[in-house]
Amino acid sequence: MIWSFDIIILIFLVITAVIALTVKDLLASSMVLGIYSFLICILWAEMGAVDVAFTEAAVGAGVSTVIMIATVFQTARKSKD
Amino acid sequence: MSFLINMISGALVLVGLTFFLAAAVGVIRFPDFYTRMHAAGKGDTLSTILILLGIAVFTAGNFSVDNLLIAVKIMAIAVFIMLTSPTSTHALMQAGYDDGIKPFEKEKEDEIETEEKPTA
Amino acid sequence: MKPMKLAALLTVIATGGLLLYATSDLPDWGDPLSPANAGDLSTHYIQDSRDDTEVPNLVTAVLADYRGYDTMFETVVIFVAGLGILSILGQGKRVEPLAEPVASEGNRERDMITITTCRLVVPIIQIFALYVIAHGHYSPGGGFQGGVMLGASFILIALTSGLPDALKRMSQERAIFLAGLGVLIYAGTGLLCMALGRNFLDYEILHKVLGGTGVKARYDSMLIVEIGVAFTVMAIMFIIYAVLSSKGRMRGGL
Amino acid sequence: MDFFYQTFIAKFNYWIYVILMMIGLFAMIAKNNLIKKLVGMCIFQTAIILFYVSIGVKQDARIPILTKDEVPHGGHYTTEHHDGHKDHKADQERPYIDAKTITNPIPHVLMLTAIVVGVSTLGVALAIAQKVHLHYGSLEEDEILAKIPLGNDG
Numbered sequence: 001m002i003w004s005f006d007i008i009i010l011i012f013l014v015i016t017a018v019i020a021l022t023v024k025d026l027l028a029s030s031m032v033l034g035i036y037s038f039l040i041c042i043l044w045a046e047m048g049a050v051d052v053a054f055t056e057a058a059v060g061a062g063v064s065t066v067i068m069i070a071t072v073f074q075t076a077r078k079s080k081d
Numbered sequence: 082m083s084f085l086i087n088m089i090s091g092a093l094v095l096v097g098l099t100f101f102l103a104a105a106v107g108v109i110r111f112p113d114f115y116t117r118m119h120a121a122g123k124g125d126t127l128s129t130i131l132i133l134l135g136i137a138v139f140t141a142g143n144f145s146v147d148n149l150l151i152a153v154k155i156m157a158i159a160v161f162i163m164l165t166s167p168t169s170t171h172a173l174m175q176a177g178y179d180d181g182i183k184p185f186e187k188e189k190e191d192e193i194e195t196e197e198k199p200t201a
Numbered sequence: 202m203k204p205m206k207l208a209a210l211l212t213v214i215a216t217g218g219l220l221l222y223a224t225s226d227l228p229d230w231g232d233p234l235s236p237a238n239a240g241d242l243s244t245h246y247i248q249d250s251r252d253d254t255e256v257p258n259l260v261t262a263v264l265a266d267y268r269g270y271d272t273m274f275e276t277v278v279i280f281v282a283g284l285g286i287l288s289i290l291g292q293g294k295r296v297e298p299l300a301e302p303v304a305s306e307g308n309r310e311r312d313m314i315t316i317t318t319c320r321l322v323v324p325i326i327q328i329f330a331l332y333v334i335a336h337g338h339y340s341p342g343g344g345f346q347g348g349v350m351l352g353a354s355f356i357l358i359a360l361t362s363g364l365p366d367a368l369k370r371m372s373q374e375r376a377i378f379l380a381g382l383g384v385l386i387y388a389g390t391g392l393l394c395m396a397l398g399r400n401f402l403d404y405e406i407l408h409k410v411l412g413g414t415g416v417k418a419r420y421d422s423m424l425i426v427e428i429g430v431a432f433t434v435m436a437i438m439f440i441i442y443a444v445l446s447s448k449g450r451m452r453g454g455l
Numbered sequence: 456m457d458f459f460y461q462t463f464i465a466k467f468n469y470w471i472y473v474i475l476m477m478i479g480l481f482a483m484i485a486k487n488n489l490i491k492k493l494v495g496m497c498i499f500q501t502a503i504i505l506f507y508v509s510i511g512v513k514q515d516a517r518i519p520i521l522t523k524d525e526v527p528h529g530g531h532y533t534t535e536h537h538d539g540h541k542d543h544k545a546d547q548e549r550p551y552i553d554a555k556t557i558t559n560p561i562p563h564v565l566m567l568t569a570i571v572v573g574v575s576t577l578g579v580a581l582a583i584a585q586k587v588h589l590h591y592g593s594l595e596e597d598e599i600l601a602k603i604p605l606g607n608d609g
Contacts, residue, residue: 247557264564
């Protein structure tokens with residue numbers, strides 16, 4: 001654990017979460033959620049949870065983003081809020 | 082000997098980070114999609130490979146079979162990135178081109194400036 | 202609409218305020234003496250799993266051995282989620298001709314560079330995934346991660362050369378079979394322990410089947426269980442992508 | 456420095472976990488678009504995982520994988536594997552493991568499975584969203600509600 005690194009990533013996490021929820025384009029929202037997943041993956045590697053970080057890198061940033069984008073392509077891309 | 086290896090690996094990582102900085106500045110400063118992707122793709126690939134090379138040299142510095150194996154693994158990651166990173170850049174470019182994004186042209190901006198000057 | 206949002210905001214702020222107030226009672230971040238960290242259970246896992254199982258990666262030891270029952274039902278949840286997606290959107294075996302062609306289903310020109318690179322990369326990904334599964338005892342990894350990576354390699358094929366190509370390699374029936382097989386391997390290991398006269402998932406007795414000592418049996422059966430998990434996760438990850446990217450028709454795709 | 460640590464760093468993870476949870480909960484309640492609600496659900500989920508992993512952190516501890524000195528490769532069971540002499544020499548030479556120096560593995564195990572289960576439940580949710588889009592042609596909550604025929608009032 002390195003606390004300065006930890007705090008920087010946590011602040012970025014809040015920023016990316018807010019961006020993912022305010023962007024009107026759902027494709028961009030999914031991509032920002034992928035960035036969020038990568039950030040939280042780094043955070044877990046830093047906290048010593050290497051297995052969780054590995055899973056998050058494979059699942060959250062890989063499969064989760066892909067299935068979200070697949071749904072956005074099959075439905076509507078624009079969101080009203 | 083170990084001092085020399087530390088110097089080499091540190092220099093490689095530093096050069097890699099410099100390229101990373103240049104790529105980041107390029108992504109922000111360049112005018113349109115294609116040039117931005119150019120900066121991101123090239124700078125990203127080169128800097129990642131340089132940083133991995135630095136780490137591999139540092140690991141192989143404490144010479145033993147295990148450390149050498151770790152260095153080989155790191156270099157395998159570098160080869161993998163060398164394969165995939167340019168391809169992903171290419172795929173993004175292709176998608177942008179299919180989507181109909183117009184490349185940036187210098188003259189148009191000049192025209193706009195000259196048009197705006199008389200009104201101002 | 203506006204008053205609803207305001208009410209939601211007030212509720213959320215009230216909840217958050219209470220939780221923030223409650224954080225003052227939580228132990229400090231990184232405190233080694235907090236109840237969760239200094240409790241008997243965690244100390245026992247850290248200090249004794251070496252003698253019980255010989256597995257250096259404590260997470261794998263706890264995941265597949267001590268909490269094997271938990272992990273088995275997590276695998277079942279993933280399996281049921283895959284079946285649920287198929288029953289919500291999928292159309293089973295019958296394939297009806299479409300009334301009008303969908304835009305995404307047209308024969309979009311596939312890019313040669315990406316296809317060639319993915320042909321090169323997919324075997325590397327799969328071999329690395331197998332390494333992750335097999336090496337989960339000594340490094341981060343195991344059935345879940347390796348299974349997700351194997352599934353992702355099939356998703357990569359589907360993304361570059363189209364869903365039909367990927368379905369040729371892993372058809373819907375085959376995927377469901379593999380997912381069921383994974384759960385069967387896991388539960389079968391547990392039932393084998395019961396058949397030999399111990400509790401469910403008490404691997405120690407398996408040395409009668411696998412040979413060696415009881416510790417070695419625990420070490421080996423952990424790998425068997427992880428392989429089962431990897432089968433299920435791989436198949437279900439691919440099913441999720443295949444169904445969602447084609448609206449359940451299993452044709453066309455992105 | 457000590458005061459700074461105790462007031463700020465020691466609780467910062469928990470604060471952020473509460474903030475992320477608030478963001479996710481608000482999105483799940485108040486957002487109009489179904490996909491945005493699911494994005495909120497993802498954020499909510501990671502907030503809970505952040506809480507759990509933060510609880511398991513120990514100061515100056517290493518990752519929960521034992522080193523080669525502590526578990527020699529094939530140390531225990533190969534010595535016993537050759538029947539005849541049960542040599543426990545390898546056991547006695549092993550160093551003592553101090554539980555304080557290794558990160559708590561239990562939250563990691565719980566959360567590792569939770570992530571993979573989370574993505575499969577996200578898949579189910581996305582499938583339901585696609586089904587809703589097939590039926591009503593929209594993902595906006597108000598448009599869907601306008602299209603649902605009301606019982607007696609309608």
